Amino acid sequence: MLQVDVRELRYGPVETCGKLGPGDPLFEGLAVPLEGPVTVGGFLETAGHGGYFWHGRFEGRVRSACRRCLTEVVMTVAQEVEVVFSADPELQEDPSVYPLTEPVTQVDVRAALREELALAVDLFPLCREDCRGLCPRCGADLNFGACECAAPAPIPDA
Numbered sequence: 001m002l003q004v005d006v007r008e009l010r011y012g013p014v015e016t017c018g019k020l021g022p023g024d025p026l027f028e029g030l031a032v033p034l035e036g037p038v039t040v041g042g043f044l045e046t047a048g049h050g051g052y053f054w055h056g057r058f059e060g061r062v063r064s065a066c067r068r069c070l071t072e073v074v075m076t077v078a079q080e081v082e083v084v085f086s087a088d089p090e091l092q093e094d095p096s097v098y099p100l101t102e103p104v105t106q107v108d109v110r111a112a113l114r115e116e117l118a119l120a121v122d123l124f125p126l127c128r129e130d131c132r133g134l135c136p137r138c139g140a141d142l143n144f145g146a147c148e149c150a151a152p153a154p155i156p157d158a
C-alpha cells in the first residue's frame with residue numbers, strides 16, 4: 001500500500017510497498033523515460049507534531065541517451081528516501097517536507113515518490129565513464145575508432 005490510513009499508524013510503522021507500471025498516471029508529465037515498473041518499499045511511521053516519516057526506497061529502470069555519444073542506455077535507478085509529510089503550515093516552507101491537508105486521514109507516499117524519482121534520475125548519463133563521444137566535426141562515434149578529422153593533416157609535397 002502506498003496510501004496509508006493514519007489510524008493504522010497508531011500501532012506502529014506501516015510497510016509501504018507497491019509496484020507501479022511505467023504507464024501509471026503518477027508518472028505522467030515527468031521527463032523520466034521508464035523502462036518497466038517501479039518497485040517501492042520501506043515504511044511509514046508517525047513523527048510527532050502531526051508529522052510522518054517515510055523511510056522509503058524505490059527501484060526502476062530508465063532509458064536515456066548517453067550525453068556524449070547518444071547511444072541508448074538503460075540504467076537502474078535505486079534510491080533510499082527519507083522524507084517528512086506534515087500538515088503543519090510552519091513546515092510547508094521546507095522543501096523537504098511534503099504537505100498534507102487537514103483533516104489528515106491518509107498519507108499518500110506517491111507524491112514523494114514522483115518527485116524523488118525525478119530527482120534521482122540522471123537525464124544526461126554516460127554510457128561508460130570513458131565514453132569518447134562523437135566527433136564535433138563529422139559526428140562519427142569515436143568509441144569505434146578515430147575518424148578522418150582526427151588524422152593529422154597530410155604534409156604537402158614540397
Ligand SMILES: [Zn+2]
Pocket residue numbers: 066067068069070071126127128131132133
Ligand atoms: Zn557514450
Ligand SMILES: [Zn+2]
Pocket residue numbers: 135136137138139140147148149150
Ligand atoms: Zn570527425
